[in-house]
Amino acid sequence: xxxxxxxxxxxxxxxxxxxxxxxxxxxxxxxxxxxxxxxxxxxxxxxxxxxxxxxxxxxxxxxxxxxxxxxxxxxxxxxxxxxxxxxxxxxxxxxxxxxxxxxxxxxxxxxxxx
Amino acid sequence: xxxxxxxxxxxxxxxxxxxxxxxxxxxxxxxxxxxxxxxxxxxxxxxxxxxxxxxxxxxxxxxxxxxxxxxxxxxxxxxxxxxxxxxxxxxxxxxxxxxxxxxxxxxxxxxxx
Numbered sequence: 001x002x003x004x005x006x007x008x009x010x011x012x013x014x015x016x017x018x019x020x021x022x023x024x025x026x027x028x029x030x031x032x033x034x035x036x037x038x039x040x041x042x043x044x045x046x047x048x049x050x051x052x053x054x055x056x057x058x059x060x061x062x063x064x065x066x067x068x069x070x071x072x073x074x075x076x077x078x079x080x081x082x083x084x085x086x087x088x089x090x091x092x093x094x095x096x097x098x099x100x101x102x103x104x105x106x107x108x109x110x111x112x113x114x
Numbered sequence: 115x116x117x118x119x120x121x122x123x124x125x126x127x128x129x130x131x132x133x134x135x136x137x138x139x140x141x142x143x144x145x146x147x148x149x150x151x152x153x154x155x156x157x158x159x160x161x162x163x164x165x166x167x168x169x170x171x172x173x174x175x176x177x178x179x180x181x182x183x184x185x186x187x188x189x190x191x192x193x194x195x196x197x198x199x200x201x202x203x204x205x206x207x208x209x210x211x212x213x214x215x216x217x218x219x220x221x222x223x224x225x226x227x
Binding site for chain 1: 118145147154155156157159162164169170204206208210211213214215216217218219220221223
């Protein structure tokens with residue numbers, strides 16, 4: 001079975017500050033890991049994903065994440081927060097061979113203070 | 115074109131009504147999904163279609179009936195819903211396989227009275 005834990009249901013940072021959203025996963029098979037963002041009243045948009053290869057993954061809007069197998073983590077970072085980053089962020093894992101089940105974390109709401 | 119469209123955007127229905135949600139993609143994707151999302155919660159998978167055949171049903175009540183008429187279209191037929199079924203219903207599609215990105219539509223916000 002696979003699962004995802006996002007530490008902190010709500011994170012608040014000042015504009016221009018570092019954004020760090022934490023994600024830990026559990027998987028019995030090599031995981032594929034995703035970060036999605038959801039703006040109010042919208043669907044989910046992919047920020048970045050890790051499948052294989054380089055463990056530091058760069059995504060859209062200046063976000064990046066590092067896959068650390070030893071720590072079973074896939075934390076999302078952005079060096080400098082912008083007001084437009086305020087949204088709900090979901091970490092997700094998949095890895096069933098031939099299947100398409102995404103298991104989502106509970107989400108982290110990011111608030112940006114001016 | 116990486117767009118998944120969903121209609122309607124909003125739907126209000128009574129518990130005795132029959133309605134349908136529609137999802138469309140023209141990316142050539144062969145996997146399509148229905149998710150249900152309650153407020154302040156992550157999406158919950160309901161159904162997966164792979165090559166137009168139902169491959170995953172997450173023990174969804176029979177008052178929800180999915181249909182995939184062709185590779186670009188996905189419907190969700192609703193009948194005799196309960197107020198607790200009120201939620202945002204998201205459609206997604208992907209090329210195929212566990213590592214592929216799922217592209218989400220904007221959702222249909224459903225209110226059952």
